[in-house]
Amino acid sequence: MGYAADQSPATRARVERILARTPLIDGHNDLAWELRERFADKAPLTDLQHGAGALMTDIPRLHAGMVGGQFWSVWIPPEVQGPAAIQETIEQIDLVKTLVGRYPADLEMAYSAADVQRIHALGRIASLIGIEGGHQINNSLPALRQMYALGTRYMTLTHTRDIDWADSATDAPKHHGLTPFGREVVREMNRIGMLIDLAHVSEETMKDALRTTTAPVIFSHSSARALVDNARDVSDDVLGLVAQNGGVVMVNFYPAFVSDPRFRWGAMRAAEQARLNAPTFGIDLGQPEKAAADLAAWEKGHPQPPVGISEVADHIDHIRKVAGIDHVGLGSDFDGIPEAPTGLNGVDKFPDLLLELMRRGWSDADIAKLAGGNVLRAMAEAERVAARLQATGAPSIATIEHMDAPK
Ligand SMILES: [Zn+2]
Numbered sequence: 001m002g003y004a005a006d007q008s009p010a011t012r013a014r015v016e017r018i019l020a021r022t023p024l025i026d027g028h029n030d031l032a033w034e035l036r037e038r039f040a041d042k043a044p045l046t047d048l049q050h051g052a053g054a055l056m057t058d059i060p061r062l063h064a065g066m067v068g069g070q071f072w073s074v075w076i077p078p079e080v081q082g083p084a085a086i087q088e089t090i091e092q093i094d095l096v097k098t099l100v101g102r103y104p105a106d107l108e109m110a111y112s113a114a115d116v117q118r119i120h121a122l123g124r125i126a127s128l129i130g131i132e133g134g135h136q137i138n139n140s141l142p143a144l145r146q147m148y149a150l151g152t153r154y155m156t157l158t159h160t161r162d163i164d165w166a167d168s169a170t171d172a173p174k175h176h177g178l179t180p181f182g183r184e185v186v187r188e189m190n191r192i193g194m195l196i197d198l199a200h201v202s203e204e205t206m207k208d209a210l211r212t213t214t215a216p217v218i219f220s221h222s223s224a225r226a227l228v229d230n231a232r233d234v235s236d237d238v239l240g241l242v243a244q245n246g247g248v249v250m251v252n253f254y255p256a257f258v259s260d261p262r263f264r265w266g267a268m269r270a271a272e273q274a275r276l277n278a279p280t281f282g283i284d285l286g287q288p289e290k291a292a293a294d295l296a297a298w299e300k301g302h303p304q305p306p307v308g309i310s311e312v313a314d315h316i317d318h319i320r321k322v323a324g325i326d327h328v329g330l331g332s333d334f335d336g337i338p339e340a341p342t343g344l345n346g347v348d349k350f351p352d353l354l355l356e357l358m359r360r361g362w363s364d365a366d367i368a369k370l371a372g373g374n375v376l377r378a379m380a381e382a383e384r385v386a387a388r389l390q391a392t393g394a395p396s397i398a399t400i401e402h403m404d405a406p407k
Helices: 009-023 031-045 059-064 083-102 113-121 141-149 180-192 204-210 236-245 260-276 287-302 309-323 349-358 366-390
Strands: 024-029 067-073 108-110 125-132 153-158 195-197 248-251 329-332
Touching: 009 349, 009 366, 024 125, 024 248, 024 329, 024 349, 024 366, 031 067, 031 083, 031 309, 031 349, 059 067, 059 260, 059 349, 067 113, 083 125, 083 141, 083 287, 113 195, 113 366, 141 153, 141 180, 180 204, 180 366, 195 366, 236 248, 236 309, 248 309, 248 366, 309 329, 309 349, 309 366, 329 366, 349 366
Parallel strands: 024 067, 067 125, 108 125, 125 153, 153 195, 248 329
Antiparallel strands: none
16 A cells, blocks of 8 residues: 555544445546447446456446446547447447446436435435547537437537547647637537536637536546646646636546656656657667567666555645635546556545545545535536526527538
8 A cells, every 4th residue: 555544444434424425426437438349249248246357347346435426438539520429429328328227226327416316325326427529429519419318417528639619638729729619519518407528628628618608517537737737637727717617627547647757757758669669760670679678678767656546635635725625526537547546446446535535634524525515516506507598598509500511
């Protein structure tokens, strides 16, 4: 164990007491895509009771981790475009619902904040669906509305690439934020009651969306940029805007997002790898075994910096300090990240993270807000905004239903 959290039965009982009243809700889990990749058409038949290979998620570990609510991501790769994106998204939604239906004693679909609380009170894990990228609606507001009808409750505006109406954090700026159609998407999400997720988007897109939305936003799996200058993390500037908006930043556990030494080590390793294979200087060109051996030697001289629970807790503490206790949550990204911090490598480990925060002096009320209280509040508020907009007869959409296909 790389940390010194109090593991005594009394402290463990304290976590159990808090999470019996407030569901622990994780913002992002990529199990559905992992199953599609590993088991293809047999994914819905996967045995989640006994674990499946090296997955970070299964039902016994969800219970051990005291998970009360889970946003299951229905991500599809950003390269999938056009009508195929709609089809694959629907297939992923079906996969989640089929899996949930196979384990009725453990899982139940949830479509509202009230559903989450009811299902949690029954001892089951409330299962919610999130879309991870605006490419998944193929520039169509009718498709967006039907994704809601199928049960989707958040949409990340982009994944790793710019789309026709929004810029990603990890692509060259194209629109410098949202286009007019992108703002229509945000307004329509407010009207139908789908949470706007600003993980993965560029800072300009974050700010445009925060200026446009009338409901709280979430960041389903993002950490703090003041601690690691990674484009996927959230700046203090934006954290201040999230506080004003009433939204929640749900912290991602990925080592390269939460540890600066690890992020820099990864960049140095990539540079070394490129150098060893560089055709221009070419000493190793055509000698892949030598390049691999040289890289192994480099790694021996530059050991990978360890990352544990305390780094994730540092991000949670930072977001709390800058945005406030009402604006921080958990967004593990389990089964979407290739590796996890030591001691925090699966859905059974959430209580260990809470124990570390207790060791740092967090109160029961603080832990409850982080674990799920904050995101439940944001969901309920987004539902109220939608009800109000629908009651006042706001038009379905002002001007554009479909964005013209890219030229
Ligand atoms: Zn992601």
